[in-house]
Amino acid sequence: MFNASNETNWENGTSTPSGxxxxxxxxxxxxxxxxxxxxxxxxxxxxxxxxxxxLISLLTNRKLGSCDSILTCLGLSRFIFMWLVxxxxxxxxxAPNFKGIGLTFYYLVLFFNYLCxxxxxxxxxxxxxxxxxxxxxxxxxFKTHFDDLLPFLILVSVVISASCxxxxxxxxxxxxxxxxxxxxxxxSLAGIGENFATFLILCVMGSIPPFALFCVSAGLVVHSLLxxxxxxxxxxxxxxxxxxxxxxxxxxxxxxxxxxxxxxxITALNLHGSGNTTEDLRSCxxxxxxxxxxxxxxxxLVNGNHKLRNTCVRxxxxxxxxxxxxxxxxSD
Numbered sequence: 001m002f003n004a005s006n007e008t009n010w011e012n013g014t015s016t017p018s019g020x021x022x023x024x025x026x027x028x029x030x031x032x033x034x035x036x037x038x039x040x041x042x043x044x045x046x047x048x049x050x051x052x053x054x055l056i057s058l059l060t061n062r063k064l065g066s067c068d069s070i071l072t073c074l075g076l077s078r079f080i081f082m083w084l085v086x087x088x089x090x091x092x093x094x095a096p097n098f099k100g101i102g103l104t105f106y107y108l109v110l111f112f113n114y115l116c117x118x119x120x121x122x123x124x125x126x127x128x129x130x131x132x133x134x135x136x137x138x139x140x141x142f143k144t145h146f147d148d149l150l151p152f153l154i155l156v157s158v159v160i161s162a163s164c165x166x167x168x169x170x171x172x173x174x175x176x177x178x179x180x181x182x183x184x185x186x187x188s189l190a191g192i193g194e195n196f197a198t199f200l201i202l203c204v205m206g207s208i209p210p211f212a213l214f215c216v217s218a219g220l221v222v223h224s225l226l227x228x229x230x231x232x233x234x235x236x237x238x239x240x241x242x243x244x245x246x247x248x249x250x251x252x253x254x255x256x257x258x259x260x261x262x263x264x265x266i267t268a269l270n271l272h273g274s275g276n277t278t279e280d281l282r283s284c285x286x287x288x289x290x291x292x293x294x295x296x297x298x299x300x301l302v303n304g305n306h307k308l309r310n311t312c313v314r315x316x317x318x319x320x321x322x323x324x325x326x327x328x329x330x331s332d
Contacts, residue, residue: 025093025094028280028281028283028284029093031284032089032283032284032287033089033090033093035284035287035288035291036085036086036089036287036291037086039082039288039291039292039294039295039296040082040083040085040086040291040295042295042296042299043078043079043082043291043294043295043296043298044079044082044083046075046295046298046299046301046302046312047074047075047076047078047079047082047294047295047298048075048079049075049302049308049311049312049315050071050072050074050075050298050301050302050308051072051075051076051079053307053308053311054068054069054071054072054075055072057307058072066126066146066147066150067123067126069150069154070119070122070123070126070150071123071301071305071308073115073119073154074116074119074120074123074298074301075298077112077115077116077119078116078294078295078298080112081109081112081113081115081116081294082291082294082295084105084108084109084112085109085290085291088105088109107165107166108165110164110165110203110206111161111162111165112161113269114157114160114161114164114165114206114207114210115157115158115161116293116294117207117210117211117214117262117266118157118160118161118210119154119157120210120214120258120262120297121210121211121213121214121217122150122153122154122157123301124214124217124218124221124255124258125146125213125217126146127217127218127221127255128217128218128220128221129142129143129146131221131224131225131251132220132221132223132224133224134220160209161206164202164203164205164206165206167202167206203270204270207266207269207270211262211263211266214259214262215259218255218258218259221251221255222252222255222256225251225252225255226252229249229252254300254304257297257300258297258300261292261293261296261297262293264289264292264293265289265290265292265293265294267289268285268286268287268288268289268290269286269290271286272286272287272290
């Protein structure tokens with residue numbers, strides 16, 4: 001997915017110009033580009049909506065709740081991440097000789113990738129502390145003080161993301177990165193040396209902590225909701241009906257979709273980076289899931305938030321009215 005103008009020797013740390021090489025667009029490149037562009041448009045709208053609406057709310061009310069704070073951070077990091085990925089794809093296949101992408105740019109991609117994972121994890125943790133009731137001292141303290149701890153957790157996420165991104169440089173990869181090999185079969189661990197193997201391992205390791213914490217929090221939420229649903233169904237049989245049963249079903253489906261997006265994103269990103277997806281249909285599928293998590297999952301988040309959904313509906317209604325006015329003006 002990424003590209004650079006210099007070809008790097010990973011074994012001795014030297015870099016040699018690639019000359020006037022060019023990359024021809026294949027049908028799979030075009031399909032991948034179309035997928036990324038569409039997902040970036042959708043993601044820019046939904047993530048931008050999350051950021052703008054919550055910032056306006058902050059300016060109006062002088063405060064922002066924990067959920068809205070996490071959504072704002074998540075929306076901003078996803079917005080930047082998606083445009084970085086799209087920019088890298090454009091440069092890789094449309095301007096392969098452009099000297100605009102180096103290791104620093106790739107660090108930015110990694111940094112915002114990790115931020116997206118951590119903020120999504122804290123969102124799942126927020127649902128966990130609001131829904132789950134566990135009579136354990138540590139959990140009770142964390143649940144009680146989560147709102148106060150959130151700024152610290154966000155700061156820790158930024159520090160960890162920066163550390164994981166910079167760890168590649170500390171492993172000895174401090175020269176220009178040949179991003180044209182990233183995600184291609186040329187990029188096998190046997191072919192480009194021990195340095196890249198270390199680099200890739202560090203990239204994977206950086207995804208494990210937020211994913212593990214996400215699995216724990218999401219699992220606790222689903223378990224708690226299922227247990228509550230069983231209790232409500234038992235009450236129905238005894239003549240007591242609980243109207244929130246449908247809401248619990250929707251919440252479980254939401255968390256299941258959350259988990260699937262998270263899991264498929266991490267899997268696709270690491271497989272694409274390791275070179276296990278060559279430039280064929282598998283690569284297109286991997287790129288789809290890489291873009292789907294920060295874009296389509298944000299659509300679900302907007303749909304599940306009353307304030308964001310109502311704002312989105314109003315924007316779409318106004319856009320539809322404006323479109324009708326333009327069409328009527330042109331037809332006249």
